[in-house]
Amino acid sequence: MAKHSHRFVETYDGFVGYGLDRQTDENTVQFYLQKLSDDELMKVILKRMSDEDLTEIFDVAGKVLKKYLSEPEYHRFFLKEEEG
Template structure:
């Protein structure tokens, strides 16, 4: 399925915001865009972006979700107390 950037629209409804964010993140995750943007960002911009993004991940994902959804690990993650 092709991701259609023309379907992005924020600020009308929460459902549309969520759907638009999914498309936005899919577009942002493309390899060519990531390489181009990373090459043009300063170290400070990179650190600020990563810090902000990681804050969102910590707020909205469990540790297990972080490992499976973000890190794409296929095996269960074990915490030190297990």
């Protein structure tokens, strides 16, 4: 069974745009991130990115994880480690 899910992007039929209201902004960010993480798209984009671009993406992702997840949440939700 797959550990990761990207169902939101498959079912969301709301407005995709930023700046309208908080809920739409959250939906749009989730939509963009799930679309961006598509394996086929990543194969195209990653080969074209500079070393600096790769570092920037990695640093932003790390900053978000550190800022908004506790250590146990990081292991549970990001690393998908089983408890106990």
